[in-house]
Amino acid sequence: MPVLNSERLNTYAILLAGGTGTRLWPVSRALYPKQLVRFIGEDSLVQSTIKRLFPVLNKEKVKIVCGREHYYEIARQMDETGIESGGKVISEPCGRNTAPAILLAAFDVLATEDDAVLLIFPADHVVKDVNEFHNKIKSAIQLAEEGYIVTFGITPHYPETGYGYIEGSESHTFHDDARQIKRFVEKPDRITVEKYLKAGNFFWNSGMFAFKASILIEEFKIHKPALLRTMEGIFHNNKPVTKTDYERLENISIDYAIMEQTDKGVVLPSDFGWSDIGSWKSLYDFLEKDHNNNVIDGDVIALNTKRCFIKGHERLVAVCDLENIAVIETPDSVFVSNLDNSREVKAIVTKLKEKERREYHQHKFVHQPWGIVTNLEQKEGYCVKRLLVYPGKNAEFGNSGITHFTVTKGCMVISYGRNSQACKKGESVMISDKVAVKIINNDSNPLSIIQVEIGY
Known part of the structure; x- marks a missing residue:
């Protein structure tokens, strides 16, 4: 069993900013994905993610892993938060999923540290209760220092079929109601999800983790030794990895590579108003509504309109007699959909890509x-x-x-x-x-x- 490390380790926040956010097209596109966009307030999603880490974490110990094409914009936005980006942005020459991205960040940290606690956060998620988020970070750090691999399991409040689920043990084994992980379930159907909610020991898979870098390396040695050896061969401190070398890494998520294999996995039940903002519907659910249950942003006139998400950018958007509809306007494209099915915009992006339309990957x-x-x-x-x-x-x-x-x-x-x-x-x-x-x-x-x- 893992044991408590008597020496307090440095803690690093690792932000994963490599997604493309196709379900939020036409605002989110490959060359300017959702983590760079200002959906809520004055900050982009990555800036909000950075800011909510403090004061519980050290501002100098933040790393962001992103695609090479987003490196300069990520660095600029990080600088805007008041944190100097030099040495803190790690670029991937191509996408290889979360396992290589996290391993790359671990190697980067271990180039200057003997060991450290790593907190992994996607850069495009949102949190409402920051104080409770900080409390869970502290609990996760304690568990990680004891040698466990911690995942933040979000307490489900409704039967969402768009998320993966984590089954924890029936009773809590660790402090703060943390439980041993029994299994992962990938996006179950509604009947199954309703059973999970009644059981009370199933949680949404948030994609947020905490562990010691040394423990992560040991788990890669056991479960993905080939991936670890390849990373060891191509990583050089202060020198970018080439695309040719990075493409040699297995394209695999951290869930499949480690979390579903390890016997050190612990789920930390968390309820801090989390959302992955994976679609216009999930963004609508997160945002404040007006008296007609509408979310309206931009130059919009809405008459006899209820439960809609209307977002304008440069032009006037006028709607009438609509219900449960998303209308998203950008300078070069307009997306209109039933709000509940708005995640199907991904299929539109696929068609645009097949037709080699510029709009699928870049803005004006x-x-x-x-x-x-x-x-x-x-x-x-x-x-x-x-x-x-x-x-x-x-x-x-x-x-x-x-x-x-x-x-x-x-x-x-x-x-x-x-x-x-x-x-x-x-x-x-x-x-x-x-x-x-x-x-x-x-x-x-x-x-x-x-x-x-x-x-x-």
Whole structure:
């Protein structure tokens, strides 16, 4: 049996930010997935996840695992929370599921620590009762220090068939009602789920865990030795793993790789208002409703409308005589669905991908390390874009035709070929040569530019 470690270990929060969130299309897309989106309040989901860790955890001991294509935006959003992102963002060159992602983070931590307690949190979940969440973190850390592999099991309040379930022992064996894990059940049907709720020892599988890094490594040695050996061979501290090497890792979840195999598994019953925000329906359930049980966000007029989720972005959305409907507007797409079946939007994303439509994976705006490019209009012969350059950043790209740059906010210094000049609001530069262009924003405020390419 696991034993208590007499020395208090450092505790690291590992945030998993590698999902694509296709069930929240058209807002969530592959190049800008749901964890980066501001659905609730002023913070994105990943920023909310970071902020609710404190003060119970150390701000300097946070790591985020994300896709390489999201690295710069994750780092920028982390910096916005007041936590310096340097050395804290771990990028995967391609997705290989949660087992390799968690193992990669464990290797990263063990490069500087002899051992540590790792708390694993998906970066796209939400929690209502942060105080109770902190209490459960403390309990999970204690269990992890004793050598157990802890999963946070959410107390179910209704028969949800979209989640996996964890069966715990009939009576609690550990402190804070924690129970030995008996088995995992993958998304049972409604009749089965209703039996689980009556039994009282079944919990939603939240995908949140706590364990010592050394215990995790030992479990990989027992249950997934080949995966562990491959990671040992490709991991080099302070050097990114190549895509070719990372693709050699088995594509497998931590549940299948370790949790369903280990004899150290403990489920910690938790009830802190958790949701995985896996669909428009689950987001609707989490958010506050108006007197007609509607969730309305944006420039919306709703008449005789009940139990709907209406979300606008840039345009006016007007609806009338609707009930139990989701209407989600973005600059380039509109999604309308029965609210209860809104998770089926994933099938629409699949069709868009088959048709090679841009909308399945990117928005009109594209995030760059230096700012945001918004594609305003593209027709035969010309293309119009809006460039937003972050304070202190430089935008660099090639010019291949006749291009006009007009400053609408801020002041830019633009260099092209042997030329360099400063432009303030209302001033323009035309470039007709095939040259490299560099736009510098030395100001403390964002720089906004309209770029018109002729002969595009």
